Amino acid sequence: MSDGETTLVRARGLTKTFGGFTAVDGVDFAVTRGECFGFLGPNGAGKSSTMRMVGCVSPVTGGELRLFGLDPATDGPAIRARLGVVPQRDTLDEELTVEENLWIYGRYFGLSRREVRERAGELLDFAQLTERAGDKVEPLSGGMKRRLTIARSLINGPEILLLDEPTTGLDPQARHILWDRLFRLKRSGVTLVLTTHYMDEAEQLCDRLVVMDHGRIVAEGSPQQLIKEYSSREVLELRFDTDEHGEWAPELVGVGERVEVLPDRLLVYADDGDAAASEVHRRGVEPLSSLVRRSTLEDVFLHLTGRSLVD
Amino acid sequence: MSFTTAPTRGTASRLARLLPVPAGAGLGRMLVERNATSFRHGWIALVTGFAEPVFYLFSLGVGIGALVRTVTTDSGAVVTYPVFVAPALLAASAMNGAVMDSTFNVFFKLKYAKLYDSVLATPMGPRDIAVGEISWALIRGGVYSALFLVVALLAGAVQSWWALLALPAAVFIGFAFAAVGMFATTFMRSWVDFDYVTLAIQPMFLFSATFFPLSTYPTALQWVVQATPLYHGVALERALMLGEVGVGVLGHVVYLLALGVVGLVGAARRLERLLLS
Numbered sequence: 201m202s203d204g205e206t207t208l209v210r211a212r213g214l215t216k217t218f219g220g221f222t223a224v225d226g227v228d229f230a231v232t233r234g235e236c237f238g239f240l241g242p243n244g245a246g247k248s249s250t251m252r253m254v255g256c257v258s259p260v261t262g263g264e265l266r267l268f269g270l271d272p273a274t275d276g277p278a279i280r281a282r283l284g285v286v287p288q289r290d291t292l293d294e295e296l297t298v299e300e301n302l303w304i305y306g307r308y309f310g311l312s313r314r315e316v317r318e319r320a321g322e323l324l325d326f327a328q329l330t331e332r333a334g335d336k337v338e339p340l341s342g343g344m345k346r347r348l349t350i351a352r353s354l355i356n357g358p359e360i361l362l363l364d365e366p367t368t369g370l371d372p373q374a375r376h377i378l379w380d381r382l383f384r385l386k387r388s389g390v391t392l393v394l395t396t397h398y399m400d401e402a403e404q405l406c407d408r409l410v411v412m413d414h415g416r417i418v419a420e421g422s423p424q425q426l427i428k429e430y431s432s433r434e435v436l437e438l439r440f441d442t443d444e445h446g447e448w449a450p451e452l453v454g455v456g457e458r459v460e461v462l463p464d465r466l467l468v469y470a471d472d473g474d475a476a477a478s479e480v481h482r483r484g485v486e487p488l489s490s491l492v493r494r495s496t497l498e499d500v501f502l503h504l505t506g507r508s509l510v511d
Numbered sequence: 512m513s514f515t516t517a518p519t520r521g522t523a524s525r526l527a528r529l530l531p532v533p534a535g536a537g538l539g540r541m542l543v544e545r546n547a548t549s550f551r552h553g554w555i556a557l558v559t560g561f562a563e564p565v566f567y568l569f570s571l572g573v574g575i576g577a578l579v580r581t582v583t584t585d586s587g588a589v590v591t592y593p594v595f596v597a598p599a600l601l602a603a604s605a606m607n608g609a610v611m612d613s614t615f616n617v618f619f620k621l622k623y624a625k626l627y628d629s630v631l632a633t634p635m636g637p638r639d640i641a642v643g644e645i646s647w648a649l650i651r652g653g654v655y656s657a658l659f660l661v662v663a664l665l666a667g668a669v670q671s672w673w674a675l676l677a678l679p680a681a682v683f684i685g686f687a688f689a690a691v692g693m694f695a696t697t698f699m700r701s702w703v704d705f706d707y708v709t710l711a712i713q714p715m716f717l718f719s720a721t722f723f724p725l726s727t728y729p730t731a732l733q734w735v736v737q738a739t740p741l742y743h744g745v746a747l748e749r750a751l752m753l754g755e756v757g758v759g760v761l762g763h764v765v766y767l768l769a770l771g772v773v774g775l776v777g778a779a780r781r782l783e784r785l786l787l788s
Contacts (some may be wrong), residue, residue, distance in 0.1 A: 218788070257631050257674055276605035285632040295549035304548060305542045308633035308771040355631075468616045 203450055208233050208360055208391055209254060213263030216249045216415075223249040225415035226263060231360070235391040236246045236382075240497060242410035242507065248288060248393035250412075251364050254393065256280050267360070281309060282360030285388075289364045290345045292337045298348060299324065299333040306355040318357055326381065327351035350381060354390075361385065363394040367401060379404055399497035413499075413505045419472030423497055430503045431495035432457050434473035437466045438480065438487040448485070455479050469499070535638030542630065542643025543650065549653075560655045564604035565662050571722065572596050572668065585652060585724050585746075585779035586755045590670070597668035598748035599721040600768035601659055601681055605652050606741055607712065609685035612648035612693035614708050618699055627786055641775055648689035649682050663752075671754025680751055685743040687767040690774025691740075697781035715741040741769055743759040 209231035216224040224246040232238045238245040252258035253265060256272040256279050264274055267279045293301050295430070299320055311418070317468030324330045327347040332340065340348065346366065353361060366382070367375040382405060386392055396402050402409055403423045409428070410420040419426055436456065440448050446461045456470030470476035473492030502508060573592035582595040619628040627640050656678055663669050691710070692708075719741035725733055736742050743763040750760050 255632060257628075259787065268696055277535065277636065280632065281634045283632075285629075287632070289625070290627040293545070293549070293626060294624060295552065300548055304541070305547045305629070305633070307544055308538065308630055308635050310536070310541070310634065325787075352629075411641075479690065 206233055208268060209230070209251075209393065210266045211238075211254075211263065214250070214253065214260065214265055215259045215318055216246070216253060216258065216263035217384065222415055227412070228322060229410055229419045229420070233359075233391055234386075234389060234406045235392070236405050237499065238387055238402045238409035239395040239408075239412055240311075240397070240399065240501065241302070241395075241408050242397055242501075245412040247372075247412055247417035248364055249415075251362055251393070251428040253393055255285050255362050266314055280354060282359050284353035284356065284361040286346075286349050286353045286361065286363040286366055288368065290349050292345060292348060292352070294338050297334050297336055298329055298340070299396035300352075301337060301348060302352055302355055302388070303369070305352045311357040318356060319357070325352055326354070326384075328377075334407075341374070343370055343377060346370060346374070346378060347381065350378070354385075358390065360391045360393060363392065365395055367396075367398065373403075378424060390411065397499070402497050409497075411501060411504060413507075415502075418504045419500065426497060426500045427495045431499040432469040433471045433494055433495060434469075434476075435499060436473045436476045437468060437491045437493065438468065438469040439464065439489045440466070440487050447448070448487075451483065451485050455483075459504075462508070467499070467502070469495070521770070527764075532750075533638045533641075533776075533782045533783045534632040534636035535779075536636055537639070537641065538633075538635045538641050539639040539642030539646060540748075541635065542577070542640060543647045544717075545644075546647040547650075560604075560651065562757045563607070564600045564655070564659045567600050567604075568593070568597060568659075568663065568666065568668070571600075572666070575585055582724065582753075584730065584749065585720070585751065586750075586753075588753060590753065591597075593666060593668040594670060594753070596722060597666075598628070598677065598751045598752040599719070601656060601677060601752075602660060602684055602741065602748040603719075603721055605681040606688045606744060607728035608652040608655055609648045609687075609689035609693045610712055612651060613644060613689040614696045614699075614705065617644055617693055618702075621696065621785075627782065631786055637787065640778045640782055641690075641779040644693060645686065645689045645775060645778075649685050652685035653678065653682045656685075656704055658721055664764045665735045669752060671752065673751045673756055677748055677751045680747050683767060684747070687740060687744075687771040687774070690771040690778060692774070694774040694777040694781065695740055697778060697785060703711075715739055720744050723745075723763065740767065743767055760772040 207230050209478065211227060211229050213226045213228065213239065214224060215222070215226050227250065239250060241247050249258065253260055254267065258278040268282060270279050271277055282459065296304060302320035302323055304349060306319060324333055327350065328508065329348055329351065330483065332344065337345065367378055370378065382392060406423060406458045408422055410417045419430060421429065445466050448466060449459050449461055450464065452468055456468040456476050458469040460467040467475050477490055477492060498508065576592035579592045582592055583589050585594065630640060660678060702780050718736060719739060720736060723735060728736060743766045747760060747763040750756050
């Protein structure tokens with residue numbers, strides 16, 4: 201197979217500037233057919249700007265970008281015909297009904313009326329919205345609107361689905377339903393590319409991800425690889441009766457591999473969290489509460505950038 | 512569920528690269544279809560768009576016509592007031608309808624509904640949006656104009672077979688105004704800016720030789736009036752409906768055509784800058 205067959209998206213030194221501001225600063229990445237690839241980072245890291253370039257709606261300022269081996273600068277429409285896009289904010293057509301949203305969106309791709317009607321039926325099933333087919337969009341719940349947006353993005357049978365912050369603003373139950381739908385898509389062979397600032401979402405969905413900060417990629421790998429490489433196996437979280445948790449950090453030197461000070465707690469990184477907790481107790485340090493948990497991508501991000509993902 | 516690749520439009524994109532105009536995939540008609548689908552849910556707007564010029568025709572044409580009796584047109588013909596004013600109302604309503612559609616409606620879709628953001632994620636480009644929205648304004652305007660012409664005919668305000676061309680002319684006037692209106696809309700920051708639209712439309716409606724002949728004005732003002740676009744729309748419709756077709760008609764057509772082309776290209780360019788940054 202040629203490069204364009206297995207590597208669907210390839211970026212080399214990809215850069216985006218707005219006036220004097222550099223939103224994306226020379227990133228390299230490649231997305232392989234069938235995988236779920238994620239951009240993890242806080243707001244303003246350059247994830248959405250990268251996604252807009254990949255979606256061929258934002259011209260590349262510098263570097264190289266290829267989708268299906270094609271250049272967005274010259275083959276934008278041909279590339280977009282093979283993409284599905286789920287934007288950060290729902291842009292459903294509120295003047296149309298649920299099913300009309302799917303029909304009309306399919307027509308934007310030049311599909312025939314017969315084709316869009318057939319597919320809309322399947323997609324309404326997939327989005328669990330068949331009963332709401334003839335309803336207006338406006339009264340739907342946030343989760344339903346998101347599912348409809350995803351259904352709409354699938355009307356052209358895309359090879360790559362781009363999802364920008366797919367579950368931001370949804371309640372936990374709606375998020376789990378959505379994740380389930382995305383898993384099904386992946387199993388049916390659709391390549392997923394998503395941005396998120398939720399580490400649990402990245403861990404749940406992504407085979408591989410890059411961590412972005414200030415427009416650059418600071419780490420790359422599978423969630424497990426990243427945790428293994430940049431964090432300890434476990435974390436001991438300590439909360440003290442103080443306004444300044446940093447005061448307690450000197451007391452904890454040597455308990456674990458590393459201590460991070462957050463405004464509301466201290467994180468002690470150790471392979472054995474319980475042993476670390478015993479050591480804290482042995483030293484006569486008395487926290488208000490202590491909790492041992494597994495390391496997550498949040499810890500990876502904290503270690504790499506010194507900041508939390510969600511502020 | 513099956514996943515296949517959607518057809519692509521290679522020729523259209525290659526053409527778009529050769530021409531110095533904003534990109535499009537030749538799918539503008541899909542936006543017309545979208546608007547027609549949405550319109551089915553709000554057909555009441557059709558009634559108001561049609562009613563306005565008809566109300567004017569009866570209040571001014573019949574009401575004032577009873578006081579004025581006859582008017583001597585700029586070409587020297589003496590006609591009754593309804594016959595004089597009907598072509599102008601046709602032109603003015605073509606302008607009003609086109610401007611409303613391409614300013615208020617487009618601004619809402621652009622800034623609030625974010626309709627074009629989702630359209631541009633498909634093979635469609637900014638040129639398709641400009642072509643689609645302007646075409647839609649013309650279709651709607653065409654329906655209003657046709658209905659108005661029927662009413663004007665029944666009211667005895669149509670004098671010549673040339674009036675058959677008054678309908679395409681009205682659509683053409685709509686094109687010029689819809690294109691410029693959409694171009695202007697891409698510069699609007701908030702609803703407050705729409706006061707400028709009213710500021711431009713109202714004096715044109717009143718002073719474009721709409722309700723009295725151009726010869727009524729002092730010479731200097733005549734030049735000002737002749738520089739504005741609605742004057743050319745009114746003059747074009749009046750020439751056709753009164754059967755006074757001469758070379759001068761070409762001048763009006765060229766003026767409106769130039770306005771429309773500048774507006775169309777400008778609107779598509781601005782959409783590209785606004786939405787594809």
